Amino acid sequence: MKLLRVGAPGRERPAALDDSGRLRDLGDHLDPHRPWTSQDLDRARAALREQDLPELDPQGLRTGPPLPRPGIVVCIGLNYRDHAAETGAALPAEPVVFLKMPSTVVGPGDEVLVPRGSTRTDYEVELGVVLGRRVRYLADLDEARAAIAGYVVSHDVSEREFQLDRGGQWDKGKNCETFNPLGPWFVTADEVPDPGALGLRLWVNGELRQDGNTRDMVFGVAEIVLHLSRFMVLEAGDVINTGTPAGVALGRPDPKPYLRAGDVVELEIDGLGRMRHPVGNA
Secondary structure, eight states, X not given: OEEEEESSTTOOEEEEEOTTSOEEEOTTTSXXXXXXXXXXXXXXXXXXXXXXXXXXXXXXXXXXXXXXXXXXXXXXXXXXXXXXXXXXXXXXXXOEEEEEOGGGEEOTTSOEEEOTTOSOEEOOEEEEEEESSOBSSOOSHHXXXXXXXXXXXXXXXXXXXXXXXXXXXXXXXXXXXXXXXXXXXXXXXXXXXOTTSOEEEEEETTEEEEEEEGGGBSSOHHHHHHHHTTTOOBOTTOEEEOOOOSOOGGGSOSSOOOOOTTOEEEEEETTTEEEEEEEEEO
C-alpha cells in the first residue's frame, strides 16, 4: 500500500494510490495527524480493498509528508562502507546514533532552506524506516522486522560546519528547519520484500551525485531497529534514517558542491518513488 497526505500544511488529508494509480481518499479511515500503528494500516488496507473510496483529483494538490509528524527521527551515521571511506572515517563497531527533531520534517516538494550563515549545506539520500508499534528491548531480529510498518525516501540534509566545526555536536548541523523532507509515499512493508537490496540515487540540478544500494550498509535495517531498542523506547510512527551512500558534497574534491539557493534536488529509492524539491534561503 502506498500512502500519502495531500493538502495545505497542517491540513493534509490521508490518501492512497490504488492498483490503477488513482488517488483514493482515506480521510475517514486514518487520522491525519496522529501517528499510525500497524493496526491502523491494516484497517486502511481493508478499506482500500473492500470499499469504493472517493477519488481525489491530484491537480493542484500539495503533497505533504506522507505520514503524520513523527515523535522523533533517529538517524544512523556512517552506515555505508563507501560513505565512511569517502569521509576518511573508520567503519563503526556499532551504529552511530543521533537525533533529528520532528520539526525538520517537510513534504517531498517543499522548499529546503539553507540556514543563515551556512556555507556547507549538504545532501544525503537515505532509506527511512517507519515503525508500526512501540519498540522496547526487542528479543531478536524477527521481532525487529515485525515492528516495521514500512519505508519512505528520506533526505537527511546536513550543515557540515555546524555539525563538525561548532563543538563537534552533530545535532547542530542536523536540526535546522526543513532538514528532513520525506516522500513521496509511505510504502508499507509488505510491498518491500528485501530492504537490503534497494538502489538509491540523488541528483542536484540534474547531475547524479549519489548512486548506491542498501546492500552496502554496515548494519542492516532489522539490526538497527534491534540495536536501538536496547537504548531507547520508540513509538509507532517514529522514523529511522538508516544512513547514506557515497557522493555527498563533503566527500567530493574542492571546491565542494554544497547546496545553494536556486538548486533543485531529486531523490529516489527503488519501489519507494521519487521526490523533487527546490532549495532556498532561510
